[in-house]
Amino acid sequence: MTLVDGAIVVLRVVVPALILPALVIPLVWVERRVAAFIQDRPGPNRVGPFGLLQSPADIIKLFTKEDVVPAATDKFLFLLAPSLAVFAALSTFAVVPYGPTIRVAGKVIPMVGADVSVGLLYVFAITSLSVYAIVLAGWSSNDKFSLLGGIRSSAQIISYELAMTTAAAGVVLAAGSFRLTDIVAMQEGTFRLLPVVPRWNFFPQVIGFIVFFVSAFAETNRLPFDLPEAEAELVAGYHTEYSAMRFGSYFLAEYINVIVASAMTATLYFGGWSLPGFHPEGWLGGLLGLLIFAAKTAFFVLVFIWVRWTLPRFRYDQLMRLGWKTLLPLSLANLLWVALLAIWRTSR
Amino acid sequence: MTTPPLWLIPAIPLVGFALNGLLGTKLGKSFVSAVGVGAAGLTTVVAYARLIPFVGGNHQPVVEPVASWIALAGLSIDISFRLDPLSALMLSFVTFVAFLIHVYSIGYMHHEATNAGYARFFAYLNLFLFAMLTLVLAESFLLMFVGWEGVGLCSYLLIGYYFEADYAAAAGRKAFVVNRIGDFGFLLGMFGLFAAFGSLNYSEVFWKAAQDPARFAPALGAICLCLFVGAMGKSAQVPLYVWLPDAMAGPTPVSALIHAATMVTAGVYMVARCNVLFRLAPEVMVFVAAIGCFTALFAGIIAVAQNDLKKVLAYSTISQLGYMFLACGVGAFGVGMFHVMTHACFKACLFLGAGSVMHAMSGDLDVRHMGGLRGKLRITYATFLVATLAIAGIPPLAGFFSKDAILSAAFDAPGAGKVLWAVGLATAGLTAFYMFRVVSLTFFGRFRGTAEQAHHIHESPSSMTVPLIVLAFLSIGVGFVGLPPVFGARADLIGPFLAPIFAPIAGHEGAREALPHATEWLLMAVSVAVAASGLMLAWQWYVKQEGRPAERLAAAMPGVYALVAEKFRVDEDYDFLFVRPFNRLSHFLWKVVDVLIIDGILNASAFLVELSGDFLRFVQTGNVRNYALTFFLGLIALLLFVAGAM
Amino acid sequence: MERLIFDAAALVAIVFAGLMVAGRDPIKSVLALAVSFFALAVTYVLLLAPFIAALQIIVYAGAILVLFLFLIMLLNVGPERPDGVRRPVQTFLGSLSVVVFAGLLLGMLRASGARLPGQPEAVAADALPDPKALGRLLFSDYLLHFEAVSVLLLAALVGAFVLARRENAQ
């Protein structure tokens, strides 16, 4: 392993890990502007041009505020929980292919952190760990609101993970692999019967997509599924007792999760970095692929924001009913449908 | 016209049974009557459609297989039916008499309160007919046994028809139990037959036996004895006769059909059917003759002192059955069967007449309460009188010919034949006496019942009187098919007809010398004289002197009279000899063997379990960790064991 | 390198398992076990079972242990307190059997490991067994087992629902 190779690996893995948190800063600004647009008001427009510097200012504020650790908390877990949240959010991205595999100067460089054979399972594994961050925060705060938030969160995430995984199983079945690069690869080109339509999983598996996307909202605790932090009932839910940058960590994790969820949606159902007729060559191709991927992801991020400021919050029982009685059966139906498709395809 | 298959004959009443048994309760009395009588009538028509060509044509036996029943290595039994002269004879009167009795039953059972009871009666009657026809037409012992058990079952069911009454239920049970003893004998006989011949089909068994008498003769003694025990049970011979008088608890048509005309003759039929076997076992033949003779006399004596009309008829039936066995025992199987046929006619007529009387007397059957009924019940009186004369053996009625044939056959028999004849003759006199005693008490003199009964007396409806008339004519006429040889060589129709069945076994016995005509005339005269004097005596005692001589006689010998009136206390003796010891044994088995020993062992083991449980339950601490610890200790032991093996 | 990672992960798993058993607070125990399971998942990856490793984290760490946490919070189970009841026999026998058992088990596993036939050639890291192959095996040779387990899961689902339902709730 030469130094160059080592550098490439570092680039592949570390750069996304650094860029992701950095992306949060503009994302917060975007969210606030979109929210303001939806609510017919200006939004942040004082700090810098169009209020662009509002987010960096907020970051500085969060870093510099006093970090209060309440007396009755379980210190260790209280401090551990936020970092767990960020850790989980960041590591998910490691297996997401953000661009094509390119050849530059004789080197094969896959534009993905780690192309493992169980990529999708890895994503779910890490996602399922993120619940600890919330549950532990809720419990260690020794605060009834936090605790309730934590309990809600654990139940909610377990419930929706089921539907989400089952929906994603449809994609796995279609691709015949857990490897995310394989999943992207099988979505290249167009349908044979309908040559103008891209071969995205979205088209045959629209039900699976809906289930997956709705579950993604629940997994990221975004409205309309933000019951763990429902401010009207639970003050601020599991992070009521957190302040300064520890609170900021949750903030950060949430936005990273939004980006990752959008990226996953784009990867699983919209062909990732690929487009019909796009055959990447060299570093320019890689860059183009990256841009396509970023565009698709950005679109879903915008949908996340749009939905947040449009829909009201569910009641807890509605949330459970939706998850178990609507999404889960739908995802099973989708799986059955995909299985039938697969049988049809292989029998042809 | 194609001839109907034989299996149709028993099948029709079976269908009738199914219809009435399943639907009769719902569909009402007219439906039940139509189905029940219709089935009997139809089967009679079908039977005669087979019989007339058979009797008219050659008399070759016909065997019609229906289905394979049991097919095993070394054992193959078909369901197949057989029509030969013997079964033809039985078939001719069984179907016809049964049909008449079905018709009679419509009137007799008319007052039955519920549809269910009415339907049950006709269903049983049809079932009986099915079983009886199966018995008669069967080609193998096993199928005959099916019919044999079937008629037993129906007999039990019909005796216990009024099962709400204890006496009827008890009578049914008694009939069943006593018949079981006989059936046991029959079963043993069948086992013996199968062991000896390897088959249960008539044709095969009889053919083998006739081919090689010397080989089978030794075994046949025991086999025939067993079979005869079966016949004793079914045909109510001493000592298994005790059920028949009690069987009068059933409705009167049942008594007429089952317990006089058909079922009880099954034993005679069976013995006649097995004549080849019996003739190869002469010692058993002697036994048969002795039992028959003794039964005839014994039952006749009892009948003299009975006051219940149906009981008298019942003992008379037993006595007549004894005659039949007497005939079989002396080798005159054909004559026995002839008597079976004539007896069926006049005894059915007598029973139905008794039923008619009972109808008129509001259910009372005690002859002491009757008297002078001839004015009110003209048809019943006339037919009853005809049947009485027939059974008494007054020429030229049916009973005369058959009874005379039996007596002459006995007289002709070697060995103790003369003794048998003498006893038979005495019985004939007794028969005439007790039958006319009953007639006198019932129809002559003055009425001795209550005013209410007197007011109620009326003749029965035509559905009852028409069968009576038909049977009375049969009682007169049926004897002419078996005229004795003195009227010419071709006067006897029935003997030659049955002769192939009773063909002599080659090299075993020679044809017997016929009696000289003079002797025969003499025998006839003697028997008619005896019968007539019996009649006259009864007339003298019970009509002229209104029963006073009988009372004087009874008063003169109170012990003897009581003994006879109480039927020689046979039931009591059986009770003492068998029933009570058996009950005591059962009680012992129950109280000592079952309760003390068997239950004791069980209870002791249960107690031990409980005791160990009482101690072991302390192991169950309810503490999961204790259990887990125990579990792991066991696991360690297991690991040590495995480690040792490694 | 892999060997070192394996040893480290195994050590983490053992240490946190010990913490789980030793801890008084059920929440801490669950968390310690979660760490232990996570470390075990790492060892699974090193033992060429990435699929099982992912499953381990999703099902055990992500679902079962979260369920435990949920339950502990729901029932508000506090740390174990001394109940004043001494059970010397139970404790002594328990400890003894643990020691004996551990000794036996380790000894036997050692022996069994040594008795294995010739080790297969070292497998290259990029030849990690495909989850596809596992899936094929699962849905062919082990189909019956698979179906049986699915029925078991359904039964467990129904059973858990019935058990945990409030009796007066309709």
Next chain:
Amino acid sequence: MIGPIPLSHVLLASGALFAIGVAGALLRRNAIQIFLSIELMMNAANLALIGYGAALGTQQGQIIVFFVIAIAAAEASVGLAIFVAIFRHTETIDVNKINLLKW
């Protein structure tokens, strides 16, 4: 050897984990911790299975582990439901106090 990892290390780790599980199951009073110990024992067995499977170059070990995990999920759901039911009646999950099922 599985790759560079000696099987003995795997088995040693598995045995140690199992023994720890046994100790927890036998010595703890808290039902939840006992339950966790049982889960730990299952995982110890899983580790050994995967180790053996890898050492023998088959996938059988992983298949069995797959089933063990599925069964563990079933067991956990029913077991925890039982805890809920017990807790509702007795307000405790200390196994020393849950001893109604005895003589």
